[in-house]
Amino acid sequence: xxxxxxxxxxxxxxxxxxxxxxxxxxxxxxxxxxxxxxxxxxxxxxxxxxxxxxxxxxxxxxxxxxxxxxxxxxxxxxxxxxxxxxxxxxxxxxxxxxxxxxxxxxxxxxxx
Amino acid sequence: xxxxxxxxxxxxxxxxxxxxxxxxxxxxxxxxxxxxxxxxxxxxxxxxxxxxxxxxxxxxxxxxxxxxxxxxxxxxxxxxxxxxxxxxxxxxxxxxxxxxxxxxxxxxxxxxx
Numbered sequence: 001x002x003x004x005x006x007x008x009x010x011x012x013x014x015x016x017x018x019x020x021x022x023x024x025x026x027x028x029x030x031x032x033x034x035x036x037x038x039x040x041x042x043x044x045x046x047x048x049x050x051x052x053x054x055x056x057x058x059x060x061x062x063x064x065x066x067x068x069x070x071x072x073x074x075x076x077x078x079x080x081x082x083x084x085x086x087x088x089x090x091x092x093x094x095x096x097x098x099x100x101x102x103x104x105x106x107x108x109x110x111x112x
Numbered sequence: 113x114x115x116x117x118x119x120x121x122x123x124x125x126x127x128x129x130x131x132x133x134x135x136x137x138x139x140x141x142x143x144x145x146x147x148x149x150x151x152x153x154x155x156x157x158x159x160x161x162x163x164x165x166x167x168x169x170x171x172x173x174x175x176x177x178x179x180x181x182x183x184x185x186x187x188x189x190x191x192x193x194x195x196x197x198x199x200x201x202x203x204x205x206x207x208x209x210x211x212x213x214x215x216x217x218x219x220x221x222x223x224x225x
Contacts (some may be wrong), residue, residue, distance in 0.1 A: 004155075031211070040121070042201060042215040043156070058212065090155050099144045099205055101213060103155030 002026050004104035006091050012110045013081040021076040021107050023091030030096035032074040036060065036087040037106075043090065049074055050096065081111045115139055116204050118216030125223050131189040133219045135202035138183065142204040146213075147176065147187045150199045159200070160187070192223045 007022045025032065033048035035058075045058030049068040063085060065077040074093075078085060088108050092101040117136045125131045137145075146161035162169045162176040162185065169176045175188040189196055202216040 033212075035215075040217055042118070042217040044215070045212055048212065092155075094211075099146070099161070099211060099213075100158050103148075103157065105153075105155050 004091055004093055004102050006104040006107050008107060010108050012112065014112055015081060015083060017081050019078050021089055023074045023076065023104060024072050025093040026072065027093060028071060029093035032068065032091065032093045034066065034076045035090045035092065037090060038087050046076065083111045085109065086111045115214045116202060116216045118202050118219060120219060122220040125192045125221065127192065127194060127223055127225050129192050131192045131221055132186055133200055134184065134186045135216050136184045137204050139206065141206040143207050144205045145178065145185050146203050148201040148203060150201065156201060194223045194225050197221055197223050
């Protein structure tokens, strides 16, 4: 059981570039979500999905897109990177009937 | 708006002492209150959680105290150890399919040997 995996671990982008952060889980969890972590602000929810084909916005969705074509994968797309998107991004998953979320190791993104 | 307020922002405790981190919430629909522990370079991991039908939950050296009327809950770490040095996040969630977790801003705990 690998749990929640994220790639890449580190990424540097130039303003305006696009990229996809990958997230996968092997626990057959229905619910997956993306958070960003910034100093002094805790973890803020970007987007979440309650199952394959179903996604919704969280607290800070602007500038990000998601899709959920399979139960296992939940990629996060940055359409046109901005310095304000410099952050550490965490993917998380849980069973639909459970409150407990399992987090991945994170992706540290720097936008210059 | 910040629905879960956490304090202090940072905390220094001597080895063997008690670490106390406090959180307050606004939404009375919240019915699950977890604490997450995060070590540098790692993702947060669930430490301990409580439901509002009990006032205290203890797991080893970690205790959550819950005050429903005051809408506050706290984490107590007894006999704090240098290995407890980490960032701690409180969070809250309400029942339902979306079940979104709302996090506090985090407390950086340093336990000095």
